[in-house]
Structures are given as C-alpha cells and as structure tokens.
Amino acid sequence: MGHTTRDQKQLLTRVRRIKGQAEAIERALEQGTECAAMLQQIAAIRGAVNGLMAQVLEGHMREHLGDVAATPEQREQDLEQVLSVLRSYLK
Incomplete structure (x- = not known):
C-alpha cells in the first residue's frame, strides 16, 4: 500500500504514542491508580486509535477509490x- x-x-x-498510552494504563493498574485517571487515559487511547484509523482510511480511499485508472469493478x-472494515470498526 503506497x-x-x-x-x-x-x-x-x-x-508508538498509542503503545505508550497502553503501557501507562498497565502501570496504573499495577500501582492501583484511581479509576478516574485510568478512564481519562482510556479515552485518550480511543481518540488516538480513531485518529490513526481516520488517517489510514483517508489514504486508502484517496489511493484506491480515487484512482482514475481503476475499473468500475475494481472500485466496487x-x-x-x-465498508466491511468500517462495519467491524464501528461495532
């Protein structure tokens, strides 16, 4: 994928940022950190994963669906x- x-x-x-955030949650669990702080970190990870998904999805759509050389069958x-990936992501 280009x-x-x-x-x-x-x-x-x-x-790597997501990985660091997940490791921070692991440490927080091990240290018995208050749940409100962990919830905030979980929300941050969700936002980071959503951003990653959006960036990769946009690139994929621009490269594959916007390809003028693609046949109608290939575009479909x-x-x-x-759509399949989005359905599973949004579950």
Whole structure:
C-alpha cells in the first residue's frame, strides 16, 4: 500500500504514542491508580486509535477509490472492502 509507506513516519509516531498510552494504563493498574485517571487515559487511547484509523482510511480511499485508472469493478471491490472494515470498526 503506497500511502502507508509514504506516511510511515507519521503512522509509526501515532502507533508508538498509542503503545505508550497502553503501557501507562498497565502501570496504573499495577500501582492501583484511581479509576478516574485510568478512564481519562482510556479515552485518550480511543481518540488516538480513531485518529490513526481516520488517517489510514483517508489514504486508502484517496489511493484506491480515487484512482482514475481503476475499473468500475475494481472500485466496487475496493468500496466493499472499506465498508466491511468500517462495519467491524464501528461495532
């Protein structure tokens, strides 16, 4: 996928931030941190994952669905793939 290669540095930064946030929750659980602080961190992770999803999804849609050289059949297949991923993500 070209867009993930092109945006690799940004995407890796997002993933590493999410990883750090998850590790912070793990430490908080081990230390018996108050639940309100953990809830705030969980909400932050959710926002970070949503941002990552939006960035990858946008790149995918621009590259695959916006490809003028793609056949109508290929576009339909790409659209179905995106819709399937969105359905599972939104569950």
